[in-house]
Amino acid sequence: MDLDQDPAIAAFRAQARAWLREQVPDPPLPAVNTEEGFAAHRRWERKLAQAGLAVVSWPEKYGGRDATLGQWLAFEEEYYRSGGPVRVGQNGLFLLASTLFSHGTPAQLDRILPPMATGDQVWAQAWSEPGAGSDLAAITSTARRAAGGWLLNGQKTWSSRAAFADRAFGLFRSDSEAERHEGLTYLMFDLRAPGVTVRPIRQLDGDPGFAEIFLDDVFVPDEDVIGMPGAGWRVAMSTASHERGLSLRSPGRFLASAERLVGLWQRQGSNAASERVADAWIAARAYQLHTFGTVAALEAGGTLGAESSLGKVFWSDLDVRLCETALDLLGPQAELDGQWTASYLFALAGPIYAGTNEIQRSVIAERLLGMPR
């Protein structure tokens, strides 16, 4: 057992660090969930792609550089340490792409991944519905057979990035007779197609970070079905553990925040909240090391299952505590708009999205501890 950084990772890390130091925008880009900010973040994605840094872990032919998990983690550490912009393409880059790598056809990969990597096509997720939140399999939006494809009807909600994105992916009920986890189909659709109405929703920070999507006979060609019709639940769940764990929130993000918190604590020059500051860094380091362990297990041929629920609860709770500690250190300045207020408002969503922490705790108790259902 060791923590030695292999030379290939060290070299890649140094290269990424140098590029980021030069290129990360200062002052920061305008807020991502505004029209101007979204466009600016899209341009940033193109810049990353041109430097070969947008999707380092993807195969080279889709714009990546075949980086190992270890190299990807190092890149993420450097990215967040450098204060790099929010990845506007996140839904596509880290969620849809993993699903496509597992279940997509070669034609789908060729068609969808390159514009995703460059930011020319930004993806929104369309999972939740008004009646299907934690109970995702309760969705009622439908996909009905039509000549050469499907017609979508229904309503999606809390769709991240849908206010400004180009396309979306989600589950639709294609067989109303089947058992609830069967009869679902995983589909991609154009947010500007006829029959689509997007109604942005202002989030806690005032910006439309997500939206409702109304679908009224929206046509989707067969080529935009991922996996087999009716197998959508299994397709979606096979990569859900990626969303909760590794790819959604890499450790570099929290280590960077913890490092900033330690810096803030030091500048404030008092002993206020010092135990909480220490705990925040210890937890961020624990998440990093735990991830190193996961990577080692994956590289030794293991798989990622219900264990990813441990990480989702851990990082989302950590993020809230860390930001709250920063605000407490700031005293009366804490309410003034700034980096920490933005981080705090964003962190508050963590225990809710990607499967609420209540759902994750039940998964942990039932699948990892063997508690009765």
Added chain:
Amino acid sequence: MRFMLTAEQRRFAATLDELLSRADVPAAARAWADGDRGPGLAIWAALARVGVTSLAEHAEPADLVVACEELGRHPVPGPLAESLAAVPALLGGLPSSRARELLAHISSGTAIATAAFPPQVPLALDADIAQVVILSENNKIFLAQPVGTFDSMDPSRKLFAVRQTEVLAADADAVAAGVRHGTLASAALLLGAGRGLLDAAVRHARTREQFGRPVGAFQAVKHALADVLIGIEFARPLLYAAAVAVGAGQATAARDISAARVACADAARLAAAVALQVHGAIGYTRECDVSLWLAKVRALSAVWGSQAEHRAVVLAALTEPKTGPWS
């Protein structure tokens, strides 16, 4: 980088688990508390035969923490952090033939050691059964003998004030090595205790029925147990990283040990609180095995440095210019 236990380390843990599961450790811990050290010493002898007592001298710190997690989980009575880790590490740093001779006895299992390292460890645990009693004060190292006894909240821990009888050495590095290893081992023992408490609570929640169903079917119980597992699973990598840092002599070792110790003790404390609550009234009895870990967790997290001291060590390391948090 390959940050996971080797197959050999996993086998070693499984061997210890099997040995201790057969040995009826709870009965030995209760006898130990009642003054009958026979069954507990028999377990120590069995552990010596599989090499546990020589780990500090002959193996990696990672092997030591793997073993200590199992010993804490079962929960073996006696001066584990002292005899398996702190004293061998201290003696190993001394050049004298006397130190070598003592170390050989401890490694082979023919002697059990204990130690006081005031102020963090002011009293020597189980000095009455130890053949080697160390007192380390102001970077001086003495052989010592017990002069007064104190009862611990944990009935299986008998504590002794000690008085020096013979000067062994004056060696700050050896003392530091002793404290480092003792603290690391205490973190591993705490993590193991947390695991033992969680195992017991899970067993109880699956079988105890109320309202016509196992209490573990209720979300309030499930979620409390899930939080215990989260605490344990994210403390363990810190423990392994600290062992790696100690083994490699890295400059971050002190920070990493303290971080591990904070997380392991917190995980064990949460496990203790939840295990007690999940058991209900039976958990509040000496008859129930949960009692064997409950007080031990509190006792162990009070020695080898307090939580506040360890958090301060972490912050000091992070704000010192030389060793940044990214090293």
